[in-house]
Amino acid sequence: MDRRASISPSTPCSRSMDKYEQLAVVGEGSYGVVLKCRRRDTGQLVAIKKFLETEDDAAVRKMALREIRMLKKLRHDHLVNMIEVFRRKRRFYLVFEYLDHTLLDELEASPGGLGEDTAKKHMYQLLKGIDYCHQNSIIHRDVKPENVLVSNTGIVKLCDLGFARALAAPGEPYTEYVATRWYRAPELLVAEHRYGPEVDIWAMGCLFAEMLTGDPLFPGDSDIDQLALIIKIVGKLAPRHQQVVSRLAGSAVGSGVRGRALPGTGLARDLLAVCLRTEPRARPSAATLLRHKYFVADGFAESFNAELRMKLGKDI
Numbered sequence: 149m150d151r152r153a154s155i156s157p158s159t160p161c162s163r164s165m166d167k168y169e170q171l172a173v174v175g176e177g178s179y180g181v182v183l184k185c186r187r188r189d190t191g192q193l194v195a196i197k198k199f200l201e202t203e204d205d206a207a208v209r210k211m212a213l214r215e216i217r218m219l220k221k222l223r224h225d226h227l228v229n230m231i232e233v234f235r236r237k238r239r240f241y242l243v244f245e246y247l248d249h250t251l252l253d254e255l256e257a258s259p260g261g262l263g264e265d266t267a268k269k270h271m272y273q274l275l276k277g278i279d280y281c282h283q284n285s286i287i288h289r290d291v292k293p294e295n296v297l298v299s300n301t302g303i304v305k306l307c308d309l310g311f312a313r314a315l316a317a318p319g320e321p322y323t324e325y326v327a328t329r330w331y332r333a334p335e336l337l338v339a340e341h342r343y344g345p346e347v348d349i350w351a352m353g354c355l356f357a358e359m360l361t362g363d364p365l366f367p368g369d370s371d372i373d374q375l376a377l378i379i380k381i382v383g384k385l386a387p388r389h390q391q392v393v394s395r396l397a398g399s400a401v402g403s404g405v406r407g408r409a410l411p412g413t414g415l416a417r418d419l420l421a422v423c424l425r426t427e428p429r430a431r432p433s434a435a436t437l438l439r440h441k442y443f444v445a446d447g448f449a450e451s452f453n454a455e456l457r458m459k460l461g462k463d464i
């Protein structure tokens with residue numbers, strides 16, 4: 149009988165991996181690989197993150213233990229939930245829910261965008277997942293299409309909190325990290341020591357635009373190019389950020405005169421614009437965005453929440 153292994157390294161090695169049949173590799177990172185597997189006795193599909201040799205590398209082991217502690221705290225309908233964790237042959241294995249495909253798969257299959265109805269439903273569910281993280285003082289830090297999973301019934305969940313961090317204590321700077329450039333907020337690009345959950349709101353704005361058009365909003369090929377694209381499309385940076393950029397790149401980055409308009413119309417564009425305010429303090433929280441007129445008007449939130457409850461099996 150497999151038991152839920154505690155996260156203490158002293159957990160005896162179990163034979164849990166034997167109960168799963170490996171089907172495919174669905175993701176790879178610097179600390180391990182994510183496998184699509186089937187549970188032999190029930191046929192349930194799962195995703196298993198297999199860490200690299202944990203015992204030999206103290207950094208990987210520390211990272212794995214921190215990730216496991218965080219994942220055990222987080223359970224939500226719009227986060228991919230961890231089912232169990234076990235150790236075998238000096239490695240940690242994290243077993244998660246399996247969903248049919250990623251938002252990246254959808255974008256690659258729909259070059260012109262997902263259509264506003266799908267984009268709106270995906271955005272609403274993602275904001276619920278991100279709001280739950282932020283309410284639990286967790287910043288995801290790597291929101292991007294590959295880290296958004298979609299079930300074959302249209303349920304959307306955030307995954308791969310491998311980069312996630314607990315909110316730093318007041319005054320404590322964060323360690324440097326490199327999330328995916330195209331979704332990185334201006335405060336990260338200018339390496340501001342203190343950043344907060346607003347970096348996830350920026351990334352959500354980038355995702356929403358990409359779901360509407362099918363194209364990444366800011367596909368920068370360097371950090372300076374990333375900043376130049378942001379200034380060109382959404383305008384001036386916050387003065388303290390602009391000073392850093394002017395010092396680093398002079399006039400190469402542009403004056404902040406708005407160029408191409410944001411995609412979307414009406415309330416969709418308003419939601420996008422507030423997520424993409426260059427001043428992090430001016431970006432609304434996920435909780436506030438969930439109450440935005442775009443979702444509340446014409447009863448969308450009320451009817452979609454009922455649909456979600458039914459799909460998630462919440463309606464008895």
Ligand SMILES: Oc1ccc(-c2ccc(-c3cc(Nc4ccc(CNC5CC5)cc4)n[nH]3)cc2)c(O)c1
Nearest residue numbers: 174195197228244245246247248249307308309310
């Ligand atoms: O800290 C962590 C570490 C890993 C995860 C994680 C948990 C679950 C998954 C996952 C992936 C998945 N489904 C999936 C299905 C398809 C693909 C790739 N599609 C393209 C066509 C080849 C990628 C993923 N279902 N569940 C992926 C990552 C996590 O959520 C947190």
